[in-house]
Amino acid sequence: MNLEHNMSRQLDHVKPSVMMNYNAEVAQIEDVIRLTVGEPDFNTPKHIKEVAMQAIKANESHYTTPQGNPKLRQAMANFLAKHYDAHYNAEDEILVTVGASEAIYDSLTAILNEGDEVIVPTPIFPQYAPIIEANGGIVKFLDTTEDDFILKPEKLDQMIEASNGKVKAIILNYPSNPTGVTYSREELNALVQVFKKHELFVISDEIYSELTYGIDHVSMGELLKEQTILINGLSKSHAMTGWRVGMVAAPKEIMKKISLVHKLSVVTAPTFIQITAIEALEAGEFDAQDMKKAYVKRRDYLIQALTDLGFEIKLPTGAFYLFAKLPKQVNQNGYAFALDLAYQAKVAFSPGEAFFGHDNYVRISYAASLSQLEEAVSRVSKYLAKLS
C-alpha cells in the first residue's frame, strides 16, 4: 500500500529549496573551495567542550524543565540585558530551544492562522518562508536591493496599508544572512514607528548579534519588547552550530504559546548541552572577540580583491557574508554562474536567488581561512579572465 497521496497537504505549499539543489550538485565536484558555508570555520572553544564532557560524566542525562534549565535561562537573560539592554524575566520570558531554527519554527507556529500575511524583506535567510507557508500563512516579500538591503519604513508602511489588515508579522534578520548588512539605532527607531502603528509581531532573528564590525548591535528587545519575539543562540557567537542551542525571548503572554509548541515537539533541549551553554555564556562571554578579528581581516581582503575583479559589494558590517553583484562581463544569472564557476574554477558561491534575492547576485561566505580565500580569488580571477 502506498499512502503518499494521503499526507498533509499543507506541506505541498513548501517550494523546493534552491540552495539544496545547488549544494547537491556542487557536492559531486572534487576539490571545490566551498564559500557557501553558513557556519563558523572555528572549533568550539576548549573550555566549553570540557564542561560538556564533565556534564556527561556527571550523568546529566535526565529530562529537565521544558522551558529550559533555570540557570541557563538566567544566563541568557543576563546576556541579553548586559550586551543589548534587553530585559527579560528568566522565569517566564525565556525559552531554550534546539538551535535558532527551532526558535523560528516555534514562534511562527505560535502566532499564525490560515491566511495571515507575514512580510519578509529580501534577500533573506531561506528558512522563514517555508515555515510561514507550512503554517497556512502567506509570505509577502519586500525587496530591499535598491535600498542597499535596508528596509525602508515608507515602503513597509505602503505594503501594510495595501494589505487591508492582513499583515500580522514581519521578519527582521540583522546582521543579515545573506547580505551582512545591519541596522543603526536610528534606522531601527524609524521602523519601530511603523511596527507600532500597525501592531505587528516582530520576529527579530539576531543570531549574528555578536558579530558586528565597527557598529554596536541594537536589539529589538530593547526598542520594542512588547511586540518582539527575539531569537538568538550560540551557533554563530560560540562556533557551536552542531550543539543546537537557541533561545526565544518574548513577553510572557506571547511566550505561553511559543513554549507550548516547543513542549509538544521537543519537550526539552538536551540536558548536558544546556549545562555546557551556561559555560559558553558565562565564562565564554567574549569568545566571539577573537573570531571577529579574523572575520574582519578576511572581509577586508575579500572585498578589495573581488571589487578589483569587478564584483559590486556593499560593505557588510556584520555576520560573515558578502552579497556581491556579478561583474559586467558575466552574462549568466547567479545560479548558472555559480554552477559554472564550481565546475570550471572549483570555487562555490551561493546563488543569490537561494535567498529570494535578484538573480545577478551571489553570496560569498568568509567563514574560511585567509589562505583558502586567497586561493579562491586566484581561481575566480583566472575564470573571469577567460570570459572576457
Ligand SMILES: Cc1ncc(COP(=O)(O)O)c(C=O)c1O
Ligand atoms: C539568519 C539565521 N537564522 C537562523 C539560523 C539557524 O541557526 P541555528 O543553527 O542555531 O539553528 C541561521 C543559520 O545559518 C541563520 O543564518
